[in-house]
Amino acid sequence: MKLIFERSVRGRGCSVLPECEVPVWDFQEYGREKELRLPEVSENDISRHYTELAKRTHGVNDGFYPLGSCTMKYNPKINERTAALNGFTGVHPLQPEHTVQGCLEVLKTAEQVFCEITGMDRMTFQPAAGAHGEFTGLLLIKAYHDSRNDEKRTKIIVPDSAHGTNPASAVMAGYAVVNIPSDPDGCVNLQKLREAVGEDTAGLMLTNPNTVGLFDKNILEITRIVHDAGGLVYYDGANLNAIMGVTRPGDMGFDVIHLNLHKTFSTPHGGGGPGSGPVGCKDFLSRFLPSVQVEGDGPYTFTRQPDSIGMVKAFYGNFLVVVKALTYALMLGKDGLLEASQNAVLNANYLMEKLADKYKMPYHRTCMHEFVMSLEQEHEQIGVSAMDIAKALLDYGIHPPTMYFPLIVAEALMVEPTETESKENLDEIIRAFEEIYEQARTNPEVVKAAPHVTPVGRLDEVQAARKPHLKYSYDE
Amino acid sequence: MKLIFERSVRGRGCSVLPECEVPVWDFQEYGREKELRLPEVSENDISRHYTELAKRTHGVNDGFYPLGSCTMKYNPKINERTAALNGFTGVHPLQPEHTVQGCLEVLKTAEQVFCEITGMDRMTFQPAAGAHGEFTGLLLIKAYHDSRNDEKRTKIIVPDSAHGTNPASAVMAGYAVVNIPSDPDGCVNLQKLREAVGEDTAGLMLTNPNTVGLFDKNILEITRIVHDAGGLVYYDGANLNAIMGVTRPGDMGFDVIHLNLHKTFSTPHGGGGPGSGPVGCKDFLSRFLPSVQVEGDGPYTFTRQPDSIGMVKAFYGNFLVVVKALTYALMLGKDGLLEASQNAVLNANYLMEKLADKYKMPYHRTCMHEFVMSLEQEHEQIGVSAMDIAKALLDYGIHPPTMYFPLIVAEALMVEPTETESKENLDEIIRAFEEIYEQARTNPEVVKAAPHVTPVGRLDEVQAARKPHLKYSYDE
Amino acid sequence: MGRYVTNTKEEQLEMLHAIGYDSFDELYRDVPEQMQIHGDLKIPAGMSELEVLQKLEGMAAKNTVFPHVFRGAGAYHHYIPAIVNSVTEKEDFVTAYTPYQAEISQGNLQSIFEYQTMICELTGMDASNASVYDGATAAAEGVLMCLDRKRTGILVSAAVNPQVLETIQTYCYGRNIEVQIIPEKDGATDTRALKEMLDAQTACVYIQQPNYYGILEEVEEIGSLVHEGNAKYVVGCNPISLAVLKTPGEYHADVAVGEGQPLGMPMGFGGPYLGFMAAKQDMLRKLPGRIVGQTVDTQGKRGFVLTLQAREQHIRREKASSNICSNEALCAMKASVYMAAMGPEGMRRAAVNSASMAHYLAEKLQEAGCAAKYSRPFFHEFVTGCPVDTGVLLTRLEEEGILGGLPLSGRELLWCATELNTKGEIDRLAGIVKEVCSR
Amino acid sequence: MGRYVTNTKEEQLEMLHAIGYDSFDELYRDVPEQMQIHGDLKIPAGMSELEVLQKLEGMAAKNTVFPHVFRGAGAYHHYIPAIVNSVTEKEDFVTAYTPYQAEISQGNLQSIFEYQTMICELTGMDASNASVYDGATAAAEGVLMCLDRKRTGILVSAAVNPQVLETIQTYCYGRNIEVQIIPEKDGATDTRALKEMLDAQTACVYIQQPNYYGILEEVEEIGSLVHEGNAKYVVGCNPISLAVLKTPGEYHADVAVGEGQPLGMPMGFGGPYLGFMAAKQDMLRKLPGRIVGQTVDTQGKRGFVLTLQAREQHIRREKASSNICSNEALCAMKASVYMAAMGPEGMRRAAVNSASMAHYLAEKLQEAGCAAKYSRPFFHEFVTGCPVDTGVLLTRLEEEGILGGLPLSGRELLWCATELNTKGEIDRLAGIVKEVCSR
Known part of the structure; x- marks a missing residue:
């Protein structure tokens, strides 16, 4: 099929904006030199072009989508409706707090719900995707060790069965990666883990269920080994869909986690995003959380954490995605999630x-x-x-x-x-x-x-x- | 592919409504006997079912659609957006007038615009489709003759090239149909017309351009012949798309017209409707218009015509379709329509x-x-x-x-x-x-x-x- | 100006020249000079999308959207599941024409077939058409279906929706028939009067269930009377109520019609809505409008087509059963998706919750000083008196964002409740009513 | 409870039995007893769609949606053509995953290829990726791209958006690098200071055009300085402004990044937005994230695939150029449709109208008592002083439905105008400002 540029005809176009009603400001020497070449197409051209593209795109609505570790579940339509409410979409992120109490309530409610599901104490919604959450979570670990002047902890242990984002995130957080081989069943080899941990261990990253789909029974032992060595344990939430209401990362001994709202909590993946990768942590790490947290119980306020690692992106995360995930979690509730x-x-x-x-x-x-x-x-x-x-x-x-x-x-x-x-x-x-x-x-x-x-x-x-x-x- | 009933599994369903929060009223002997068999399906089932159906449906977005006399032009997306405004969709049709001034303004503005385009004096938006408009228009003609006690006018003349709705509408309005043969070029044979008209002629129904796509040059003569015989002339608006800004039915001598907003004015046809078939007429017929007309210039009021033929459907027509058509007409304006x-x-x-x-x-x-x-x-x-x-x-x-x-x-x-x-x-x-x-x-x-x-x-x-x-x- | 023409001015000239014209004017040489428009139409010049949106938003903003609706009378405030519009907004469904070309319209055709099935299930009838304009025209067409050479008398209960009655009358004016009104008694059709009115000319009797006042008619008794008179029994029914109420099929109606708006359409200031029509087998070929039937293709594969077209205007012209061409196809699809999403249990909840809320409302209004006018069983609408001027009460309610009952003649109000009303809302309403009525 | 599980309870049992289990509990026998949840999670039980919608509508209603917005500072109130959401709401686009299976994802892949082309055209750069999270992370990734073993110094202008600066700092904290701030002078990057700060360790310099205060930086002069120091030149730019302003390509930036939100995304309380990134050819393989390339299939037919994956985490793990996996694909599609609908002329109008309105606003504010702080050329944002406490002025504006400029430190406000503001609106605003300031 044609590219949209191949449909373009000079002089064609849509009628979106009026001419300017005030004197036109002259860009003078700041003006671009080269003509801007964008498609010149009618709305009919656009409609047909994207219809053709849509026919060449396989979505969950088109059929079975068993893409392992991506949790391509059905995306409920009510999510789209709540996230499209003008009371959410029409809000500028820098409005005064008293004019965005609804948004803050969304964030606060979502924090409470997702903390309970995961066994965490606090949560930030700033990370925009799972990998972004990993990076954020690792910075919390880094800030923790730094705060204790525990400067020798320069390594993150990652099993060889892990998602590729884990080691990549560790590097972005400034760590060296220690890959340890898994047991034949993809579970952590306790012996290898014991050998790997030490004074230089900043932490361990793990999914459970693991990436071959098995629940690692030794999980309490694993987290204990790392903790005993002075490291922290990070939970990659990609596989949370197996265990909601059954068991919680927090109860397994994990200190930091991320969730993929676009997997477990039914927000659509949009052909590659936007996702949302909130990061939850135990209380002792919460003072390092990025950006702001919502405090209070109505009126709500944004409060910056005392030892925050700083913002990991602008504003408060992919807010409208959080609205969708919260909608889903409230729909299902404790019984439905289980x-x-x-x-x-x-x-x-x-x-x-x-x-x-x-x-x-x-x-x-x-x-x-x-x-x-x-x-x-x-x-x-x-x-x-x-x-x-x-x-x-x-x-x-x-x-x-x-x-x-x-x-x-x-x-x-x-x-x-x-x-x-x-x-x-x-x-x-x-x-x-x-x-x-x-x-x-x-x-x-x-x-x-x-x-x-x-x-x-x-x-x-x-x-x-x-x-x-x-x-x-x-x-x- | 499967029917939705073939996807149904007993006990499956969506979670739309809560249980009742007040005491449940008992239907007693008024209750239905037979179980209601509707599909029991999940939302995912519905999404995939209709995705499959959509793939088996050819719309304007899928490609060329040269269905003669149906004017399958592109349907602009802004139409859908304005018609979906909550200020229109959320309004009960029986609200007090002062709470629906916006709706009345839509109807009044649309009346002004479409009357100007067609050369008519007043217009009703009650008819829901072209054929419904024909029926309505013919009742205006009938009421007119009745008001003059001109009871012998029992026949409507229809060329053999006409749309099938024309004769069918005439019958619904209680008329006998006189079919007259067209010239080889689909135009009205003046001689045959002169022979056909008489004291029993209630009116003539005509499209111009005609159904073979030619403009009938003799149109002034045709309308004169009918008028001279005491009949009225009805314009079938199916082919208006050829002549906007060029010539007007009102200037050709037509007394009553209908428009197909879902043809000429770009509102989508929805696989067979909803359409909208407003009827315009010259001043002398306006006292017979159905239902209510909007009067005033803000505040607007609904006023019943003194000799109204009565309602041809409930409420004020396919209002949201009128919103779309008005949006389109305002977008194009006098220059764009031409x-x-x-x-x-x-x-x-x-x-x-x-x-x-x-x-x-x-x-x-x-x-x-x-x-x-x-x-x-x-x-x-x-x-x-x-x-x-x-x-x-x-x-x-x-x-x-x-x-x-x-x-x-x-x-x-x-x-x-x-x-x-x-x-x-x-x-x-x-x-x-x-x-x-x-x-x-x-x-x-x-x-x-x-x-x-x-x-x-x-x-x-x-x-x-x-x-x-x-x-x-x-x-x- | 806004512009959806795809060709540029240059392309237009190129095309004109390619086929031997110099200007657009030449294309219109058949239009006699004296009737050509000289100069512009007297309407505004075209605008940009942004400007038009702002203009229409401005109009929409002049309307009041009541957050609390207690008015029905032919248009009902029900919940529309999110999946409904998500499905029916699909561009292929929105922009297609009537499915004349079956091979590339199987989606559309199958969905109508499914709609027809659901309407039959809901009404207990044998056959449904693909829809007509709305409930009022469905009633009119349903009545006209029953006419034959010998029988031209049409009896309509006084307890039907007045707009429906008027629409039937208009359609009958077309056929030169005068509608006879069956009087009401205690808010329902007077069966004794009906019995006297039925005669050998009576083609049909039309009643509404629940009727305009929300009251449940004695549909079986009326049916017996009608059939004893060898007339046809046409019933207008609320589709939500049919989830729980006895079906027209069960009480032997010949034709069942109704307003489908409650099945997933917004109130939208009155339209587009959906007229549904279903009939017993022996009336099938008198049904107006499109009907889809199942058949097979050349390979024996199941497929769907528009069928029984010998009834229709494009084939039969002046001998057609009706002039209907466009119907309300996309609205019918909304109804189908609505019913699929609701399922039997969801439909039951919509009906039960609406009726139960209405009964709770009636009780609270009674306590507040607006006593019910009738003592008969009702569904989700009912009439009360009002000790003060209804305008005073309604204005006070309006200030609180409440659309109260519809004022009828005198000091009477027609109330409605649906599953969208809540107990808290009703308690609040009752408080205000009490305050106003006890002033 | 709300339920999207398709299987019924009966089917679940049937399936369990079919594979030899008696209960769900048996499926979880690998989960040690001591960490199983006993009893329920402490969150509410599930609800119906209607209840959840009402709950979320209730929350949304607690926000103020300002009809008149004069605030930017990283999130902009632009018009979104109707076709944008109409296209990007298509279920296939919404529900697909990253296009790992190219043969059934050509639609998605082609649309990214088209997006990449448009971003290159807009920025004047050679290659674009498929998007990152937002403008701030794009800036951070853009800066990190420039690091190498010898050069680890990062200079960032003080006149960039403070959230962007902070995000760069956070990312640099990960890499154990301290960001050096180039001071500002008269609202723009101090080029003299920059010259002094550049050294042999400097990996890159990051500036923003127009900068945080709306001012047009001397981008060519800065570029010359940076390149004289053999460092890389990274520029954060407003995509609307690029319709008319000199492109990063034209002033020889090595990496151009920016916040794509103005290209068809709502303000949405800050997200999801769109980070765009484009680079010169020689930096191509350092770009993070997905990149789509054109190729051919086995028959020689044109097709598109995710390419240069050797940069990415799922192949290279700890050696990847970034950890990014999910990006903002659907937002990138919105931007594509936006740019296609606007075309060069529409984009020009968005830019010209915004800038012209901003200049009109500045003039009117000056007259009303809020004089511009800087005298340099600006695009569609600018800083003014305020003779009264900014809180007093903003509260008064809020009462009139106006979101005024963002209060900066002291008595300063950062204002913004776009094509959605009108002359009438600005005149009204100026009237109120005048009234407050002259009290």
Whole structure:
């Protein structure tokens, strides 16, 4: 299809703004030299262009989306409605406090609800995404050690099964990363952990359930080991969807956490954002929280923490995303959140069990909200890779699972059905997976050439990276 | 795909309303006996179901939609926004007048604008669609003759090229229909008209431009003939899009008109409605207008006309549709409306000329906003019908023109590109038409079997009518 | 000026020249000079989107949107689930025309088929059309369906919504028929009078359930009388009430019609709304408007088409069952999504909560000094007296953001409650009423 | 309770049994007993959609939405064309994840490619990423891009937005770097001081154009100084202003960043907004975040993919250029649709009207008693003094529905105007200011 620039015709346009009604200010020597080349298109052009783009975009509304660790659950429409209320969208972030009491109430209520769910004492909503939350949380740890003049703590321990953001965030916070190998089941090897911790340990970053979908039973022991060594423990909230109302990071011994509101709390992911990655912490860390906290019980006030690490972005975070997440949490409540987690775990186990006949499950035991399968054997025997299976799913209108993650499993597909899929959808999906498996066995070339019915076939990523073509060339 | 009933699972549902907070009233013997069987589905089920339905629905946003006489122009998004303002949607129609001054201002402003465009003196917005407007307009004519005790006027003259609604509306208004044959060019045969009029003539219904897309030059003579015979002349506004700012029905001698706001004034058609069919009339008919008229210049009041025909529906018409149409008319203004008409006529002529090489144009002269082609020759020679060409267009993502209308042209396709299509779109469409024509000549069977890439093929309409299956059978 | 024409001025000239014209004027050479507009239309020049939005926002701001609504009388303040507009705002649904080309309109057609099914379930009838303009025109069309050569008498209860009655009368004026009014007694249709009015010319009887005063009519008794007279029984019903009340099908109505606005449409100063119509099997081919039927394609695959078109104006012209062409398709889709989102349990709650709130309201109003006028069972509307001038009371309520009951003739008010009203709101209302009435 | 789980309780049991479990508890047997929650979480039970909407509406109603906004300082009140939300509300766009599977994400990927192109056009730079969180984090990431082993000094003008400065400082705290502040003089960066501060350790200089006080910096002179010192030149810019002002590319910035909120996002109490980032070719591989590139599929057909992923955390982990994963994709799409709807002419009007209104405002405020503090050229913001306590003036304006300028330290206010302000509004404002100031 055309690029919007290829639809542009000089002189075409929409009629958005009037001419200026006061004398026009002259930019003189500050004026730009080169003409601004933006699309010149009618509103009809725009409507059709984006209609075509939408048809080439797979959303949760288009079908199953079991992208492991991304929690692609259904995004309720009431969230969009509350976040679109003019009383929220029309508010300038620098209005006087007494004119934004509703916004402060949203933040305060959300803090209370999410702290209770996670077992934390305070929470900041400033971080705009999970990785941003990790960075923020690690700065809290850093500020804590600094405040104690404990300057030798320069390392963050990260299991090799962790999300890539964990080590990257640690580096951004100025830490050296110590990777420790996981046990075969993706759980922390206590022995390795004991060997790794020491006087230089600033902290440990961990998800639980872990990235292969298992709950690490040793979690209390793990957090104790780190604490005993003088380090703090950070909880990566990417997998919280498995355990709401069942157990809490705070009760597992974690000191700092982040949540992905765009995963666990149903705010839509928008093709890559905006997300929201609030950071919760235990009381002893709260004085380092970034920016401002809401205090009081109506009227509410913004108060800066005494030893704040400073702002991690402008204003108070992705506020309208927080509105959506709060809407969701209030809809479900204590009973609904528990059921959501239970059903997420049920769906994952159901799918895993039904697929286990054909697909190799490296950790074939009760999983949490997601599980990992390995195509290692098929890859060796018939040359069909995890990627091939993923691409074959596209032809069924199914978004593939996360591929090649976690890194500790060869030819991994990480499957997270979420709680909002129904049994009959899962049964249909199982049939699709089975058919693909059969085809991979009987006619592997077809699978290796998949997808066959998508708008484009497999794309040349090597060329894209070698000769970066990152914008429309007007001269083309 | 599944019906929504086939997705239903007992006990499933959405969480819309709370339990009752006051004592529950008991319906006792008034209670329904049979259980209410509605779909029991989750919100995710609904979202995916309608996503699938939307993919199987062709709108203006999906591509070219040259459905003759339907004026499928682009529907501006600002219309949707103004009509969704809470100050309009949240108003009860029976609120006291002083609390609905904004709504009255909308109606009054719309009346002024549309009267000026059409050359009428007053207008009612009560009719909900074009046909409803025809009915209303004919009742005005009836009331007029009744008021003069002119009881012998029992007939409405309708050319055989007219829209089917014209004769049907005449019957609903209690008239006998006199069909008069058109000239070969779809224009009124003056001689036949002179023969048809008489003491029993209540009126004549006419579109101009007519349904083959030509402007009837004799229009002043036509309206004079009817007036001289004591009848009134009704203007079917379906084709107004050709002449805004160029000429006005009121200046052609018409006494009553209706507009299709969902055609000429860009309000979306919603897959079949809601439309809006306001009726305008000359002063001498205004005392018969239905329901209430807005009077005054702020504060506004609703005033019932002295000899009103009565309400033709509840309240004041499809008010929110009127808001959209007014938004559009104000956006375009006197200059923009004229250009819209001019460009609609230009696009039609351009398309006609470019297609005339291959397709037979029964009226090959300057057309207005639409034109008719005839596949009669091809049908006879190679068995390819207007319907076949239409169905072949579906495979190009193009909505076919209106088929088999007007009735006076054999194997007719009536093409109305509207003003919002661009030259390059038209050029692409011309290529599609040409390709289909070539294929019809070289490989007619392929065209006769079209469409080939739509979700379903041609459907058995005979079976549908013979064995009506009009709702889901729960027992299936 | 605002502009949605895509072609630029240059493209327009290029196109004109390509087909042998020099100017737009030449395209209009068929329009006689003497009727061409010279100069501009006397309306404002075009504006930008921002200006128009501000203008319309200015108009909208001149209306009062009452936060507390206790008025119905044909337009009802119900909750609209968020999913409803989310679905029906999809551009394909909004911008499509009537589904004449079935192969690329299966979405639209299937949704109408589903709507028809839901309306049949709600009413207990055999067949539904794809909608008509609103409840009043549905009533009028429902009545006209029953006319035949021998039977041209139309009886309408005095206890129906007056706008519906007037619309029926207007439609009947078209057919040169005078509507006969069945008197009411104690707020309901006078069955004794009805019995006397029925005769061999009676084509049909139209009543409303619950009626204009909110009262539950003796629909079975009336039905028996009508059918004894071999006339058709046409009933106008509130769709929310049908979640719990006996259906027209159960009390043997021949045609059931109603205003579908409560099923997901905003009050919107009266429209667009939705007229629903359903009939018994033997009346099927007399239904006006679009009807969608299930069929198969060339491969035997299930599909949907507009069917029974031999009833319609575009085929039959002056012999059509009605002139209707455009209906309220997108509103019908709203109703479908509404009913799917509500499900049987949600619909039941809407009905039960509305009726229960109304009964609580009636009780509180009684205590406050506005006693109910009738003692019959009612659904979610009822009439009370008012010890003071109704204008005084309503103005006082208005100051508090409350839209009180609709003033009827004399010192009477027609109240309504729905699931959107709360106990707290009603208690507050009652307090104000008491204060005003005891002055 | 509210419920989005699709399975019914019966289905849940059926599924449990099908895979050999008796209860949900068994699924959680790996969770040690001592850390399981016994009883309920201490949060309210679930609610219906209606109740939650009412609750959130109640909160929203506690905010003041000012009809007249004269405050900017990082969040701007611009007009958002209707087409913007109409497009970006499409469910596919809203609910998709990051486009990891290119074959079914071409729509999303192409739209990012188009966004990148528009940002490059706006800034005059060579390459743009797919967005970061907001303008402040864009500035911080932009500064961090310039660090290398030898050069770790970061200079930031005192005349930048203080929140941006603080965010840069926080990010630098992570890297154990202390930010050096270039002092301001007469409301702009002190170039003489800058010259003295630049040294062989200086990695980059960050300034803002127009700066926090709305003033147009001497960007070319500063650029020359920075490049003479072989440091990188990072500029934070207002995207609307770039429609008319000299671009960072034209004055040889190495990295251009900014807050994209004015391009179609509501003020929304501060977020979600959009951080845009663009760089010269030689800095391309240091850009953080997603980047989309054009390529071909197996048939040679044009297609788009996430590219240069070797920079990113999911590939490089601790060696990544940044930890960013989720960005602000839907906001970037809003910006794209905004710029497509505005086109060059619309963007020009937004810029010209805003600046012209601001200059008119400055003039009127001067007449009313609030004289401009600086005499330098400015865009659409400026600082004035205030002869009375700013709180007194702002409170009075608030009563009239006006959000006045942001109070700075002392008796100073930072004002802003955009194309949404009107002459009439400004005249009214000036009248009130005059009245207050002359008391």
